[in-house]
Amino acid sequence: MSNRLYSPGGDLHLVNGTLVWYYLICRREAWLMAHNLEPEQENESIEMGRFLHDTAYPKERKEILFGHMKVDVLRREGDKWVIGEVKKSSRFQQSATMQLLFYIRELRKAGIDAEGELQFPEEKRKVSVQLTPRAEEELENVIREIEKIIESKTPPSAEWCRYCQTCAYSDFCWA
Template sequence: MVAITGTLVQSYGICKRQTWLMAHQIIPDQEHPYIEIGRLLDQETYSRDKKKINFENVVLDIIRSDEGDIVVGEVKKSSKAQESARLQLAFYLYKLKQSGVDAKGLLLFPEERKRIPVELTPDLENELESIFKGINAVVLRDTPPPPEKIGYCKNCGYREFCWS
């Protein structure tokens, strides 16, 4: 069984090869502009919220209280990969629920001034459990899946690894 993280859940929704590489500790280009922009967004946005809360194998970008509810926020540069970001946030809500904490989720895209609520439903829990099986199948392979040219490749920290 693989130690599944939110990052693996998110990458699985985009690129199975990226999921394998991450799970095998092959680190993307840390000087890639999009990775640096992500770090900057993390530092410069939502300064009034509690940030980078570590919980088991989860790192929550933001946590706040809203009218008695716990709200977990996931900050992203753009909504281009919104579905995979939604699944990542759902994973965090799932892990919190397993520990007895009911929380709501909020996807935050500060550059777009966009906020999308995410709620963990039974259907979403089933979808996550299916994704966990898929992640395990990919990660337990001896070699990564072959590269597939997709729209995300041009902005990926693994681009040179896959296409040079």
């Protein structure tokens, strides 16, 4: 699977880690992001994410670009690379895990052996993430679902959930 597809407007899109993250929180967010509709940049959650990214784990290398990916943290441990994804809280641990699995899989495709680590600085904890055959199968299913959603001419219907209160896309759904 190449992860490449074309939107109804003909623009090339790549399924990426950010879309995996958004899809598992809200399918409508994934569609909006894939169609280049930016969230409100002054949103408190986005600003907090930027602050954490800039200040958490200062000794580790930050935001490494690799192809169409931006990995938050990268370090070497022996003969393996460890990539980290920094998140404000573990509230979205499932979506963060899948995002990190996506990055690990992409690195593996490029011949780079890597392990993952979710980092929750406010909770002072880290969670190891491994790309197992079962996790890779689940990730492939998520990617197929994302492709179906973003190929659609219109976004999925807005569905209220507890995360809508702080969502940077709320104006697209509830204005």
